Amino acid sequence: MHLIETRYLTYTYPGNVTALHSLNFVAPRNARIAVIGSNGAGKSTLFKCFNGIFRPSSGSVLIRGEPITKENIREVRKFVGIVFQNADDQIFSPTVEQDVAFGPTNLGLDEETIHHRVEEALRLVGIEDLAHRVPHHLSGGEKKRVAIAGIIAMEPEVLVLDEPTAGLDPKGVHDLVEFINSLSRKYGMTVIFSTHDVAMVAEVADYVYVMNKGRFVAEGSVEEIFLQPDMLRSVRLDVPVLPKLIRSLNTHGIPVPMAYTYEDVERALITTYKGLPRDSTLP
Amino acid sequence: MHLIETRYLTYTYPGNVTALHSLNFVAPRNARIAVIGSNGAGKSTLFKCFNGIFRPSSGSVLIRGEPITKENIREVRKFVGIVFQNADDQIFSPTVEQDVAFGPTNLGLDEETIHHRVEEALRLVGIEDLAHRVPHHLSGGEKKRVAIAGIIAMEPEVLVLDEPTAGLDPKGVHDLVEFINSLSRKYGMTVIFSTHDVAMVAEVADYVYVMNKGRFVAEGSVEEIFLQPDMLRSVRLDVPVLPKLIRSLNTHGIPVPMAYTYEDVERALITTYKGLPRDSTLP
Amino acid sequence: MHIPDGFFPISQAAMYWIIALIFIALSLRWAKREMSEEKVPLVAVLAAGIFAIQTLNMALPISIIPGGVSGHVVGAALAAIVLGSPFAAIFILTLVLILQGIFFGDGGITAMGANIINMGVLGGFFGFYTYQPVNNVFRNRFCAAFIAGWVSLFIPAIVCAVELAVAGTLPLTFGLITMGVYHAVIGIIEGGVTAFAISLIIHARPDIVSGEIPAGARKAGDMLIVAGITIALGIAIFAPYYASTYPDGLDSTFLSAYGAKEVSTVHIDESKVASAESAVIEKTGNSFSWQAPLPGYSLPGLDKPGEVLAILFGVIILFILGFGISRFIARKN
Amino acid sequence: MIEELFYIEKAAYRDSVIHQLDARVKIIGMFAVIIAMVAIPYSPLVFTVGVLFFAFLAALWALAGLPWLIYAKRLLMVLPFGFFIIVFQIFFTNRYYPVFHVIANLPFGIHIYAESVEFAIILFVKFVVCVTAIILLSSITKLHDMLEGAGRMGLPPEFALTFGMMIRYLFVFGYIYRKINESLTTRCFDPFNSALPYRYRMKQIGYTVGTIFIRSYEQGERVYTSMLCRGYGKDSHIFIAKKPLRTVEWLFLIFCLCLAVIVPVETWLTGVRLL
Numbered sequence A, B: 001m002h003l004i005e006t007r008y009l010t011y012t013y014p015g016n017v018t019a020l021h022s023l024n025f026v027a028p029r030n031a032r033i034a035v036i037g038s039n040g041a042g043k044s045t046l047f048k049c050f051n052g053i054f055r056p057s058s059g060s061v062l063i064r065g066e067p068i069t070k071e072n073i074r075e076v077r078k079f080v081g082i083v084f085q086n087a088d089d090q091i092f093s094p095t096v097e098q099d100v101a102f103g104p105t106n107l108g109l110d111e112e113t114i115h116h117r118v119e120e121a122l123r124l125v126g127i128e129d130l131a132h133r134v135p136h137h138l139s140g141g142e143k144k145r146v147a148i149a150g151i152i153a154m155e156p157e158v159l160v161l162d163e164p165t166a167g168l169d170p171k172g173v174h175d176l177v178e179f180i181n182s183l184s185r186k187y188g189m190t191v192i193f194s195t196h197d198v199a200m201v202a203e204v205a206d207y208v209y210v211m212n213k214g215r216f217v218a219e220g221s222v223e224e225i226f227l228q229p230d231m232l233r234s235v236r237l238d239v240p241v242l243p244k245l246i247r248s249l250n251t252h253g254i255p256v257p258m259a260y261t262y263e264d265v266e267r268a269l270i271t272t273y274k275g276l277p278r279d280s281t282l283p
Numbered sequence C: 001m002h003i004p005d006g007f008f009p010i011s012q013a014a015m016y017w018i019i020a021l022i023f024i025a026l027s028l029r030w031a032k033r034e035m036s037e038e039k040v041p042l043v044a045v046l047a048a049g050i051f052a053i054q055t056l057n058m059a060l061p062i063s064i065i066p067g068g069v070s071g072h073v074v075g076a077a078l079a080a081i082v083l084g085s086p087f088a089a090i091f092i093l094t095l096v097l098i099l100q101g102i103f104f105g106d107g108g109i110t111a112m113g114a115n116i117i118n119m120g121v122l123g124g125f126f127g128f129y130t131y132q133p134v135n136n137v138f139r140n141r142f143c144a145a146f147i148a149g150w151v152s153l154f155i156p157a158i159v160c161a162v163e164l165a166v167a168g169t170l171p172l173t174f175g176l177i178t179m180g181v182y183h184a185v186i187g188i189i190e191g192g193v194t195a196f197a198i199s200l201i202i203h204a205r206p207d208i209v210s211g212e213i214p215a216g217a218r219k220a221g222d223m224l225i226v227a228g229i230t231i232a233l234g235i236a237i238f239a240p241y242y243a244s245t246y247p248d249g250l251d252s253t254f255l256s257a258y259g260a261k262e263v264s265t266v267h268i269d270e271s272k273v274a275s276a277e278s279a280v281i282e283k284t285g286n287s288f289s290w291q292a293p294l295p296g297y298s299l300p301g302l303d304k305p306g307e308v309l310a311i312l313f314g315v316i317i318l319f320i321l322g323f324g325i326s327r328f329i330a331r332k333n
Numbered sequence D: 001m002i003e004e005l006f007y008i009e010k011a012a013y014r015d016s017v018i019h020q021l022d023a024r025v026k027i028i029g030m031f032a033v034i035i036a037m038v039a040i041p042y043s044p045l046v047f048t049v050g051v052l053f054f055a056f057l058a059a060l061w062a063l064a065g066l067p068w069l070i071y072a073k074r075l076l077m078v079l080p081f082g083f084f085i086i087v088f089q090i091f092f093t094n095r096y097y098p099v100f101h102v103i104a105n106l107p108f109g110i111h112i113y114a115e116s117v118e119f120a121i122i123l124f125v126k127f128v129v130c131v132t133a134i135i136l137l138s139s140i141t142k143l144h145d146m147l148e149g150a151g152r153m154g155l156p157p158e159f160a161l162t163f164g165m166m167i168r169y170l171f172v173f174g175y176i177y178r179k180i181n182e183s184l185t186t187r188c189f190d191p192f193n194s195a196l197p198y199r200y201r202m203k204q205i206g207y208t209v210g211t212i213f214i215r216s217y218e219q220g221e222r223v224y225t226s227m228l229c230r231g232y233g234k235d236s237h238i239f240i241a242k243k244p245l246r247t248v249e250w251l252f253l254i255f256c257l258c259l260a261v262i263v264p265v266e267t268w269l270t271g272v273r274l275l
């Protein structure tokens, strides 16, 4: 039984724009899944099907094996937490604390639990000191964290992030990557995210779906996907700069083993250039 | 005489937030200048001082050597064109063509000139075929181009772009980088842009200002800036991944010459590996 | 057009509040019925939008009228057309007026009832029921929205002047002329803004506008409504003229002699009206001496203002009747 | 005006004895003052009562520790329409006086009457006291508290809910409006520029309004979606807990109500004229 599964999911917007064409998507437990695709590929639309905001025009969405119905929709929304691209859409209360408490309050929890959860969520994203601030005056990165805290406070088992790094500065991106990885590592949470930033995919994902014009054009592990540069380019994406570099070195006859994350690439180059055996650890 | 120059420019928002502290900024003719800095560093605020949207609280902004006054403000706005971060803020007409014509019409040009300019601008950003479309239904990248065309149609001599690549897919970023470079190369335009994407800086800029909390903490050529990784990290930025990789190879005793753009790095690695003299051209 | 506190005696303010409350209750009923869960944020956002539009007054080319009152777009017609019900306009304008009244002091607390009636009820009803039939009859959304916008600003302004006259705090003729002339011009802006905004919205997001009737649904009786509105407008426009010319042949000549020359400026208008009036008073020795020619049409104790008020009410009732009949006919078909 | 809202909020976020009072007490208190002021018939009685009320409001303003400049600025902002009517009163007769005495003759046969001047001052006093009460109320009460207070006093939930959301959006709106305005100026649009055709300027204003609308609508959709994601549903509503008034608050309330009744009655009985 998968946490989230879609079967031949098709979604058509009221204006007769078919944004999703017969998608089969699977999210197992404790996975980190990236959905990549160009502008307008349908990533955001797909995510909104995961917790019943959009009903499939045909096909189905199964959450823990069950279709989404009127009866279980609250359960589903508690189970699948979505953080949208634009933090402003998600923050609407007069203070950060109240905003984070919005979800738990709607779940009908008692005051003490709410308070506890809010504190926990703020601590987790590292913004305890902002609790009483007015969200409108926060910086982009801080707002993003507030938005994530608001979802985390509902304690979902699947966290869905729509372009979490858009508009963040490099340190912000770095922190967020760490945070997502820790969620998966420490709490066993399943994380699904979309991004245009292919470099981030290598750092965070276990499994990748490539979308174009509402269809999955490829799926597989990070290695499998980045081995297909032509396919990626045809859908307005690209291989991250590091694997691209290694591939180009390879074509020039330099036998650098393929690698994707920064650390692996560094090691691969050093070993190659120093003529060391591949698996030796560095000093 | 510089095209744009600020002297001890300080700007304080009405709510007593001092966003800019005594900045000295210079934009010479035909330069490509990057302003980088973390979220909330003050980049957008600085740009809005360039065409008189904000008046300096103290210090001055000189456009072609002259301060901005009530009399020359229209001239200044014609001379310095700003494209804001969010394209949606900038597009408010029913068709793309009308939107691009908005600026020239306000300048009081005659119809023929307007028509000519609109065509020229659309051609330049490569969206002639979108002329009669409704802007609200365009993709992110297309909207960005419409926004740029709207400014280009006013034929500014300095083009200011606030985070032009935010939210674009990799192909979109690539196209935009090409476009900015061609503006500078072909038309001798001065381009000033802000970004969080340090990799883009290496591809586009000649000169870089690094901002933090309303102050310039460093300025210089791309090489000079990226030679200071500690400074960059202290202001929540980072060295792009390629120079970072070369530096780390250097510290491991591999003598790869420093390079910043993708092509240069590729060449440097290949020449080093093959033991060829550095400047030889590749086959 | 936001009447502040203190310009109505408390009894009249209370009366307007009572009438307003009836319409607010009706709009609440609309909200309960039509405003499904998903629509709450939309309506709220539209309310915020109307509020924002009302702040656009700085950007309007007011300079075309020298001096005078500051005016701004009200947006009642826009709200009614976009949400497809005059009650939506009442609901939204009530929210906006509460915010303006309680947080800015723009429009009073006791006078809020009257303000809600003027801008929300009259603006919404006239805006909506002008747009639909005109659109149906002439098949031109742009024109329909323009006229609706104009009417939805002009009628409330006239009524506002009458209300103040009834309260005795603004002479009827002076009020009708200044408010009328001024808002006739502002109305052009309101109409233009409404029309262009509607056409942009329909162009960009056709799904937003629910006030659109499917093409081909030309209702019987639309002509009747258009005629009703035309009569209402005609009388509203001629009311000041009627009011100013009626009292005395001599004075009316006197007034028009000055009036003909200097229609363009508001202030001179006022002065000549004042002079006309004072002339009347001097002649009769009593400011209350204007006698209604047809006492049956006037409200007791209100004299001249009562007359015009009675006529306006009559027209509005006529209009509502016409609308009711057309509805009745439409249902039969 | 949206910009103003930010600053009004700022004043309301101060802390003082007055700020800490329950919103309900402040609302009823200020409304009582306003209603009393309006209820006084148009007569010189208004002067005395007006001065006393104004002194009371000014005392509260001082107690709240608010700068007078804020008051002056906000008063100036709302003056125009009322002021226009007040100023022109002096040229007209009205039904509240039986006889009028001309005190000045102007060209075109315009006269200024002594009674009309008095009447204009009466209107002015009423107007200023009422506006002052509102300025005070909104400077000492946060928007959110005021809404909660109104909710506790029986504002229909439809209004309360929509109103709450409207206030939330207003701030987002302030930013949208500001940004659109900035990009209008960047492209040299000036609605007062008479060199441009009138129709064109109106068209652009209309499009701007339409854009604000569309963007607000889309913002509304997105916010709503994100609320759904956080468990918002049919049974969720703005939860307003019961909150009894403190003794101080009761005292303040009773004081305000008494003031609103006693001052006019007492003035009427004693016939004191301050002006």
Ligand SMILES: Nc1ncnc2c1ncn2[C@@H]1O[C@H](COP(=O)(O)OP(=O)(O)OP(=O)(O)O)[C@@H](O)[C@H]1O
Residues within 6 Å of the ligand: A013, A014, A015, A017, A019, A037, A038, A039, A040, A041, A042, A043, A044, A045, A046, B137, B140
């Ligand atoms: N409300 C809507 N009505 C009609 N069509 C829509 C709507 N929202 C999105 N679309 C269309 O659906 C398609 C997919 O949009 P979606 O927002 O899911 O793309 P995305 O992959 O998230 O893009 P981005 O990377 O720019 O966020 C696009 O072609 C878009 O134009």
Ligand SMILES: Nc1ncnc2c1ncn2[C@@H]1O[C@H](COP(=O)(O)OP(=O)(O)OP(=O)(O)O)[C@@H](O)[C@H]1O
Residues within 6 Å of the ligand: A137, A138, A139, A140, B013, B014, B015, B017, B018, B019, B037, B038, B039, B040, B041, B042, B043, B044, B045, B046
């Ligand atoms: N209207 C405003 N009123 C008060 N403070 C503001 C306002 N706009 C921005 N600020 C503050 O000014 C500082 C600089 O903001 P600015 O928008 O220029 O940053 P930025 O460098 O463009 O950031 P980003 O990369 O997130 O766009 C920030 O601390 C911000 O909070």
Ligand SMILES: [Mg+2]
Residues within 6 Å of the ligand: A043, A044, A045, A085, A162
């Ligand atoms: Mg998206």
Ligand SMILES: [Mg+2]
Residues within 6 Å of the ligand: B043, B044, B045, B085, B162
């Ligand atoms: Mg910025």
